[in-house]
Amino acid sequence: MRIGTRGRYALTIMFYLGSNYDSKRYISLKEISDNEGISFKYLEKIMVDLNKDNYLDVLRGNNGGYRLKKDPKEYSIGEILRRVEGDLSPVDCINSGCTREKKCKSYPFFEGLNKEINKFVDSKNLADYL
Amino acid sequence: MRIGTRGRYALTIMFYLGSNYDSKRYISLKEISDNEGISFKYLEKIMVDLNKDNYLDVLRGNNGGYRLKKDPKEYSIGEILRRVEGDLSPVDCINSGCTREKKCKSYPFFEGLNKEINKFVDSKNLADYL
DNA sequence: ATATTATACTACCTAATTGGTAGGAATACA
DNA sequence: TGTATTCCTACCAATTAGGTAGTATAATAT
Numbered sequence: 001m002r003i004g005t006r007g008r009y010a011l012t013i014m015f016y017l018g019s020n021y022d023s024k025r026y027i028s029l030k031e032i033s034d035n036e037g038i039s040f041k042y043l044e045k046i047m048v049d050l051n052k053d054n055y056l057d058v059l060r061g062n063n064g065g066y067r068l069k070k071d072p073k074e075y076s077i078g079e080i081l082r083r084v085e086g087d088l089s090p091v092d093c094i095n096s097g098c099t100r101e102k103k104c105k106s107y108p109f110f111e112g113l114n115k116e117i118n119k120f121v122d123s124k125n126l127a128d129y130l
Numbered sequence: 131m132r133i134g135t136r137g138r139y140a141l142t143i144m145f146y147l148g149s150n151y152d153s154k155r156y157i158s159l160k161e162i163s164d165n166e167g168i169s170f171k172y173l174e175k176i177m178v179d180l181n182k183d184n185y186l187d188v189l190r191g192n193n194g195g196y197r198l199k200k201d202p203k204e205y206s207i208g209e210i211l212r213r214v215e216g217d218l219s220p221v222d223c224i225n226s227g228c229t230r231e232k233k234c235k236s237y238p239f240f241e242g243l244n245k246e247i248n249k250f251v252d253s254k255n256l257a258d259y260l
Numbered sequence: 261a262t263a264t265t266a267t268a269c270t271a272c273c274t275a276a277t278t279g280g281t282a283g284g285a286a287t288a289c290a
Numbered sequence: 291t292g293t294a295t296t297c298c299t300a301c302c303a304a305t306t307a308g309g310t311a312g313t314a315t316a317a318t319a320t
Contacts, residue, residue: 002132003221004307008236015235028266042309044267061317064266077239091133105145105259106138109207113250120246129235135279158295172280174296191288192294 001088001117003081009043010050010084011077012036017056018072018126026057028065049084072130078121088121089114131218131247133211139173140180140214141207142166147186148202148256156187158195179214202260208251218251219244 016032029047033040047066051058056066068075082088089095091110098104146162159177163170177196181188187197198205212218219225221240228234 001220003240005309006307008221008223011236011239012234026266030266039309041311044269045309048268058267059317060265060267060315062265062319064317066267090131091138093138104142106141109141109254109259110133112254113247116246116250117243120243124239124242129239134277156295160295169280171282174298175280178297188296189288190286190294190296192290194288194295196296 001085001090003085005042006046006049007081007085009038009046010080012038013043013046013050013066014068014075014080014126015130017066017068018075018130021068021072024067026059026063026065026067031065046084050080052083055083071127073125073127075126076122077124077126078118080126081121088117090117131215131220133215135172136176136179137211137215139168139176140210142168143173143176143180143196144198144205144210144256145260147196147198148205148260151198151202154197156189156193156195156197161195176214180210182213185213201257203255203257205256206252207254207256208248210256211251218247220247 013029013032016036017027020027029040029043032038033043050056051066055069057069058064058066078088087095089110090113093104093107094110094114098107100107143159143162146166147157150157159170159173162168163173180186181196185199187199189195208218217225219240220243223234223237224240224244228237230237
């Protein structure tokens with residue numbers, strides 16, 4: 001689970017929306033792109049995954065954009081990262097059915113590490129860092 | 131810090147050496163390669179990093195190979211992984227001087243995650259899983 | 261209506277990284 | 291001196307990361 005630009009930018013977007021939660025206005029990707037210095041087109045692409053299953057409120061057209069549906073404290077960092085980066089496990093063998101699992105001495109270690117990572121990211125939410 | 135085959139194979143090697151610590155015999159990469167079904171040539175390459183600074187005892191030639199220098203409990207998993215995978219931080223911005231660090235809301239989160247990961251891997255050693 | 265400002269969708273592209281392979285030189289020992 | 295081993299250097303193919311580009315669709319202001 002190396003976290004790349006997708007995960008980092010997704011958090012940037014979510015913190016930006018979180019900071020504007022009270023105003024209830026829709027924020028365009030253009031605004032975020034300009035203020036954070038991130039490629040607009042790349043943000044659009046990340047948004048495809050980030051906004052699956054109507055994770056956010058969307059409005060197209062003039063003065064449109066995105067805004068949080070729920071209070072920032074309802075958005076866990078773990079879920080945000082998982083949406084755009086996929087599974088967060090530190091090695092492939094976890095969650096992809098390793099056949100050597102039984103005799104593998106590393107496996108229990110990786111399971112422990114995986115648990116620790118997920119526990120941490122799921123225990124934090126947007127409000128914790130606003 | 132996605133852990134790839136380098137890190138996994140390094141642990142496989144170290145656990146193998148750890149299992150044979152009491153016998154004091156030198157273990158060849160050929161033996162590990164055969165028993166674990168891993169490419170011999172790839173193991174050789176991983177060994178270059180793993181054995182930097184005389185981390186292990188080495189003997190060339192017939193009946194040669196590698197063996198642990200110290201008790202398995204003296205080898206932390208964190209150090210092993212770091213040797214072959216480099217720095218274990220989950221994002222580039224940690225340890226590479228992010229300029230936006232001051233205003234970045236994600237940064238404190240990543241610092242926390244990084245700390246958690248390193249604490250875990252450094253608290254475990256080979257003997258814990260033998 | 262229609263111009264403007266957004267998101268939504270699809271396709272493409274380049275550089276770096278991952279996960280190897282190959283071959284020979286140096287060394288230790290039987 | 292032959293054999294088994296590590297050491298060193300170079301190469302390589304497939305995948306992933308990190309984008310760019312263009313067009314369709316939708317909402318709103320005028």
